[in-house]
Amino acid sequence: MSYQAPVKDMMFNLRHLAGLDAVAQMPGFEDFGDETAQAVLEECARLMQDVVAPLNHEGDKQPSYLKDGKVTTTTGFPAAFKAYAEGGWQGLQHPVEFGGQGAPKVIAAACNEMLQAANMSFALCPLLTDGAVEALLTAGSPEQQQLYIPKLLDGSWTGTMNLTEPQAGSDLALVRTRAEPQGDGTYKLFGTKIFITYGEHDLAENIIHFVLARVVGAPEGVKGISLFIVPKVLVNADGSLGARNDVHCVSLEHKMGIKASPTAVLQYGDHGGAIGTLVGQENRGLEYMFVMMNAARYGVGLQGIAIADRAYQKAVAYARDRVQSRPVDGSVAGSASIIHHPDVRRMLMTMRALTEGCRAMAATAAAAFDAAHHHPDPETRQQNQAFYEFMVPLVKGYSTEMSLEVTSLGVQVHGGMGFIEETGAAQYYRDAKILTIYEGTTAIQANDLVGRKTLRDGGAMARALAQQIASTEATLLAGSAAAQAVGQRLRAAREALLAVVDFFTAQGKANPNAVYAGSVPYLMLAGNLVAGWQLGRALLAAESERASDPAFMDAKCATARFYAEHILPRTAALCDAIVGGAESAVALPLDAF
């Protein structure tokens, strides 16, 4: 089997880190207790392992292609999408009233990780559709919700996000696509959108584009951007399909990775105007798009975890199989499989620890999301919302940067074979590189973390987080030798975080360059720390639950300790660079580069 879903690890996280029992007591989640979660995860694992995962390498070899304006996806993709939709997976996290399952995010996120691990290129289509549904739920009219959401959930239609234009990438203020009101409540759109994931494909009968554009006469900059629904095929009021709309795929990008996923250049209005309807109010498009983007950012973080796990599994299998050289400890008399060699074990442990650490972080963030939306107590909701918002850039930024390291190690474990495309390890290395870029580069995540999540409240949320970590630390330091080892590193890392927060809040607006030059290192520090913290919690749980599954629990403790001893110490170097190197980061004159 090319992919084995980590159901056991996910259930461990749900039970011991994400508080599944507590989530299942929140209004609306009563049906999602332990047994249901286990059943859902196992059912999802089967579909992903058996149907979706085997198409991953195939998609790399035989990517989507454009001919006569039509995109044909990899052989097998349409059938897999049908199976995915018919299984109800697209609706898993969405409201029951529109045909969804209403599952909490803690469960949906686990399933989503499996989907992404099975086939990231394939999974991008559902991921974007989730974003479209979120936007409709946030800002769509009841009619729009009723017209579009059920079809998006049953797989009849899919959704896209249209932000980027050639001159407008990270900077959406530069968006130029034009929307002309027609007087009948509709608009005609004109412009070019690029990097549109699944902007054209053959998986569904319609594609619902969510498009940022400027209504004629709107203000300059981000305050003049509105959000529109522009279906590929127009939708009548009764939900039936009408005429083909004036939006056309004019080319697909030739990418380094996620090749099976068609990345379209879409041309709006070349033949008279693409008909669109406004979502919410005019000039509030960016606000709505951020709702989609925040959901998508968390999802991209899961992609990082997913591809890291896939790379890890492949590397372990190769390391067990490949026989080369005698172990240095003399444990095997002759040549042994390379998993016996200490450096291979170190690489595999690094891959494993980073993956499990980020998975634990994401599970905890998902629990906060659920509490923020479903907990009966308003104050608890608010606290969880603040926690979740702090976590989103970490889940997105740290998990994806981590996936670059893990997929690189995955190739490395394979030696020369890793560089040969047929082996498959190289695909993960190529695929992963998009993750630190799309849905906001790591720098954009870091700007968000520094500006909106740290400086705006004077470091309050960051310090509250450190307080929570200190509490876990205290328990660890009073525990077993392993717990103490983790607790010590956690303390040092937490102190590094606080030093940076103090530095940032002191520099504040006086020295923005110093603060923002440290933004990505700060994100890496905070992500590293939070993942390590969650593994610290995991160690405590694994020790107390050891009897239930000794081998699994011991492995969890070993992984947590490895993370603490090998990964957490990086935080000190990051702190030094941020605080001690703020000047040198921006000292070189621009013309000297």
Next chain:
Amino acid sequence: MSYQAPVKDMMFNLRHLAGLDAVAQMPGFEDFGDETAQAVLEECARLMQDVVAPLNHEGDKQPSYLKDGKVTTTTGFPAAFKAYAEGGWQGLQHPVEFGGQGAPKVIAAACNEMLQAANMSFALCPLLTDGAVEALLTAGSPEQQQLYIPKLLDGSWTGTMNLTEPQAGSDLALVRTRAEPQGDGTYKLFGTKIFITYGEHDLAENIIHFVLARVVGAPEGVKGISLFIVPKVLVNADGSLGARNDVHCVSLEHKMGIKASPTAVLQYGDHGGAIGTLVGQENRGLEYMFVMMNAARYGVGLQGIAIADRAYQKAVAYARDRVQSRPVDGSVAGSASIIHHPDVRRMLMTMRALTEGCRAMAATAAAAFDAAHHHPDPETRQQNQAFYEFMVPLVKGYSTEMSLEVTSLGVQVHGGMGFIEETGAAQYYRDAKILTIYEGTTAIQANDLVGRKTLRDGGAMARALAQQIASTEATLLAGSAAAQAVGQRLRAAREALLAVVDFFTAQGKANPNAVYAGSVPYLMLAGNLVAGWQLGRALLAAESERASDPAFMDAKCATARFYAEHILPRTAALCDAIVGGAESAVALPLDAF
């Protein structure tokens, strides 16, 4: 221009770090003083920039291909190879008596970096030919040297290294290719060799394969391996070409990167036996091959530096050009080119500092090589040889691992455009990944560093190196504010190195797993430190020579300080992981992965 050779930086290194004046006083190098060096580097730069570099992206798009047993390289490669050979570049570092230029390695290495930066796939052919010449100079008979070296230097023929077989990668003890003595001084070879770079091509009229094989009846393991010359076309005693030999390219690998470089599977002896002649003595093949490999390992280190520089140059150009968002410091009123953004500057500085640091390290190592071979004093020769041997795994291991980070940042600076193949940044990311694998993976380099270079002499060479660093440190700490800032970080990093050396020598043979689990982190620590040390020396030189070129010297100081404040602190984390995490690295039972 797609590549601008860093001649100024190279000359700075030659003058102030590698001691070119002293090198030019050694017997045999009298003609290679400052003026000659400058002229050679400028001449080389022109060829690389104008002829070789423009073919790099083309080679990625239109790789070498195999048809009817013949390999056709990328359009333009044969003409470029002709220009390279006719310019005398293949002979630059080789003896005058065989038609070479006899240049010192300090100069040859600079030219080699340019070649690799211009076009790594192309440059692999000369790199392998250099290795073949080295092997002949070390172990070839006078007749073999006379017969082969002049043709290898004038570009008529090229050389290859044939080590790997499907079951024998890092572990050459498993080599199975068989050599049967024919009684006339020749052997017939039978077997399959894989991953043979430029094993077949159309750049030259003949290919001289250097092949590891086992003479029938030879001992098992590495002690039964001999080295053979097996020409593609047999060579008569007068140097004219004879019959086609029984070695054939049966396929080319489909690789993630360096696509233009044909990586061949070679079949020996399928039609009666490939005729070969022994190099040196039977069963000493591995020893000779190590001579080739050590030259090649240094060369691969240069490839890391080269591709890093190319990626840096491309990223700088894009960052100057791409306009997106307002700078946080308000230095520009509207949207500005992204080089104004602090995180982009941090990324570019990281790329620049890593590249210049490794280049400085490589230049110093080359100077030691020259002194080891040409210095009149035997003791000085011996000291330099020990220093050089310690440097080889650092130049190879650290520079190539660094190139992964730099090429990844290179893509990142480009944002979404970086992921599009037409942009070209992705090619560097894909190409670089082979560098940590071939000519010995980073783990193999680290084993060499730990076993042969550190434990064998009880840490003496490592401690002697630390002593040299301490001396630079003292000068820095007595200097300017910038010098002190560098000196402080250097001291911490040197102490981290010594802590690891103490740990390794104390654990010694009692706990080999703990030592070897820390081997790659130790290599990364030592490489980081040595590169930082050389930049510390560079800062001192730049300060004292400031008047000669203020802008360049100031930039050097800024880069050195950035390296010290942002890169050197990583050594502490590595030290912690090695010393504090030795147990956890190998704690997980093998069946728990």
